[in-house]
Amino acid sequence: MHFFEAVRMALRTIVTQKLKSFFSLLGVLVGVTFLIAVVSIVQGMNVYMEDKFANRLIGLNTFQLRRMPNIQTGDTPEETWREWQRRPRVTYADADYIETRLHTPALFSRFCSERLRVAYGSKSAKGIDIAGADAAYFQIKNYDLASGRPFTPQEVQAGTPVVVIGDLLAEKLFEGVDPIGKPLLIEGLPYRVVGVVEKQGTLFGISMDKFAVTPFNAPVRSRICAWNTLDEFHVQAANPASMVAAMDEVEAMMRIRRQLKPGQRSNFYLQTAEAALEGWHKIAAILFMALPGLVAISLVVGGIVIMNIMLMAVAERTREIGIRKALGAKRRDILAQFVVESATLSTVGAALGIGLGILLAFAVKAATPLPAAVAPWSVGVGVVLGIAVGMGAGIYPASRASRLDPITALRAE
Amino acid sequence: MSDLVIQIRELTREYVMGADRVHALRGVTLQIQRNEYVAIMGPSGSGKSTMMNILGCLDTPSAGEYWLNGQEVSRMVDDALARVRNREIGFVFQTFNLLPRATALENVELPLIYAGVSSKARRERAVSALQRVGLGDRIGHRPNELSGGQRQRVAIARALVNRPSILLADEPTGNLDSATSEEIMRVFGELHRQGQTVILVTHEADIAARANRVVVLRDGQLASDRLQPDRAAA
Structure with missing residues (x-):
């Protein structure tokens, strides 16, 4: 049939x-x-x-030289945690050394951050992520500016007190006012707003627009970085293959600088998006x-x-x-x-x-x-x-x- | 080839029921010519039903030969028998045995589906078979929308649609009132006149009387086989 x-x-x-x-x-x-x-x-x-998650937090083809992993999924044994705490911090000197000697073409940014208080006129906000970074940071994070401009390498060098703020901060603090050129107090230190980063949206319901970025050498540095040290050193390569090459180089350079013997475990960490996704x-x-x-x-x-x-x-x-x-x-x-x-x-x-x-x-x-x-x-x-x-x-x-x-x-x- | 449609020699059928052997047929020999109108009679237990099942290729004999339209069907198994039932035999049952959820047309098309006829040809042939039994205007009706007589005519159309060698009717009027029985028997008479070989299995003498030959079975054996030419045209 x-x-x-x-x-x-x-x-x-x-x-x-x-x-x-x-x-x-x-x-x-x-x-x-x-x-x-x-x-x-x-x-x-x-x-x-x-x-x-990964590309937004870390950046495409980017890795961060850190003392320890910053994105943790899963349990970390107490012992590992204590070992991490004993590690030396990444220093300016480490960053300079890598930046001048890395063969693989890459963008670099030193990075420190702390949650601080900001104020504009009578309005203020607490717990805002205030970052100190190099000019390449905007490129690494793929931040497009909604208005104004990013800060320049010269401003980083000179430590000019300018700031680029996130969308939410612009909205909440400068309600209805164009923030460009306006004064912003960060922990009482006077800054001038030069740019607003385009809205980044939310991640797991948490706003990604509650931040401000200042030139690394700007006055607030002393509040966000321990003397001569960095939270992170960001390195962005052109593609995944050159990222791997750059990571190998950085690994080797850091081991030499820290005089680690072959077989000895590295006392620093290279954070990648891949690793963040492992969990x-x-x-x-x-x-x-x-x-x-x-x-x-x-x-x-x-x-x-x-x-x-x-x-x-x-x-x-x-x-x-x-x-x-x-x-x-x-x-x-x-x-x-x-x-x-x-x-x-x-x-x-x-x-x-x-x-x-x-x-x-x-x-x-x-x-x-x-x-x-x-x-x-x-x-x-x-x-x-x-x-x-x-x-x-x-x-x-x-x-x-x-x-x-x-x-x-x-x-x- | 002779004009014999059915040729049966020493047909025997035994059933084993527990420890007993039941002899339903004990050596029946019978020949039926093309375009005969035969009634097979007999009281219950005479082997009438067994005869009908074997003639209809639903069952096979324990011994003896059965030739239907030149093929020996007594040695055939399952699928070959299904094929013979499909091509050579048109069944008409006492209880009509139409598929309740299918329309008259779909019921009549059923044998053609199993014969592998294309859907267009199937429809044409089914419609013409229904017209032949006077139901050309009822093709879309389901069995429960039809009267008893109409249902039996659908069943007759279904039996005819594959142009079988024999039309095999088992108590075709058993579930019908006398007026409707009369109507159905006229259909059989008409088909016979048109050249169809008809075999009726019945225990009713007045139904059997319509046939031009009456075969009576008793205790699994042929008791009588007589022609009644005067009634042939009934």
Whole structure:
């Protein structure tokens, strides 16, 4: 018998027995919904973590020379923590040494920050991230200016008290006033606003626009950096390969400067976006490992339900099978009819599951800052699983149907 | 080839029921010509139903030969039998045996689906079969929207649609009132006149009387086989 005949008959059976069909589809539906939703959300998280989190916090093709990791996911043993605390800080001299000797072309910025108080006129704000940096910092962080200009290397050199502020600060402190050229007090020290950085948005719901950047040598330096030391030294390369090369160079230079013996562990840290994502990748890996199991459980349950429904259908329609056989249906015709019916049933379940899963992913997208990204492969896997479960579950009932004796089947009520 | 449609020799059918052997047919020999109108009669337990099942290729004999339209079907198995049922036999049942959820047209198309006829040709042939039994205006109706007589005519159309060698009717009026029975029997008579070989299995003498040959079975054996040429045109 023709395949489309069988599909058409299956669809008609589903339509005439809507409620029963729905319940029999539930297992497959839940399994596939779960698959699509989880994959979409994890993928969305991936995009979010890589695009926003790592590249925003660290910068593209950028690494930071630090005393210890600053982005920690997972537990750090007490001992490791204490070892980190004993490490020497990165110094100006380290930064100068690297900047003058690094072969790989790169941009550099010294960096220190502290949460301080700022004021404009009668308005003030506490806990604002005040950073001291070099002029290349804006490029490294990919900060575009909404208005004004960044500070110049000359201003850094001279320690001119100018400041570039974040969007939120501009909005809250300078409500309705153009902040460019206005005086800003940082911990009581007078600065002049020269630029406003374009809105950066939020990360996990926390605003990324509550900051101000001053030239590294500006007066507030003494409040944000310990004498002669740096929080971080940022190095940005042109591409991932040259970043790796630059990291190797910096590693070697620092080990020489600190007179570390071969085999001795480095007492500094090179923070990369990759490393910051390590914890997330661990979580994602666990989710992806658990996913097949969870989906499999739903699908096995769904398959058993469908098998039962199909066994019931065969029992209910014994007479129909007898009629079909009397009219010339061969075993394989009956087998195909019930397998296709089962597969159609299950595929409808999978299709509903795909719809629901995508809906769920978009609901998450709407409700949270996470961008859900529906992975086309997961839709394909969903459809294939639906068909496979239906066929698997249908084979036994269908083979029972196909082996019915036509005389007995015709006598059935 | 002779004009024999059915040729049966020493047909035996035994069933094993627990420890007992039941002999439903004990050596029946029978020949039916093309375009005969035969009634097979007999009381219950006579082997009438077994005969009908074997003639309809739903069952196979324990011993003996059955040739249908030049093919020996008594040695065939499952799928080959299904093929013969599809091509050579048109069944009409007492309880109509239509698919309840399918329309008249879809019911009539069913044998053609299994014969692998294309959907366009299928529809044309099914419509013309329905027209032949006077139901050309009922093709979209489902069985529950049709009267008993109309249902049986759908079943007859379905039996005819594959142009079978024999039309095999098992108590075709058993579920119908006398007026409707009359109407259905007229259809059989008309088909016979048009050249169709018709075999009726019945226990009702007045139904059997419409046939031009009556075969009576008793205890699994042929009890009588007589022609009634005077009633042939009934």
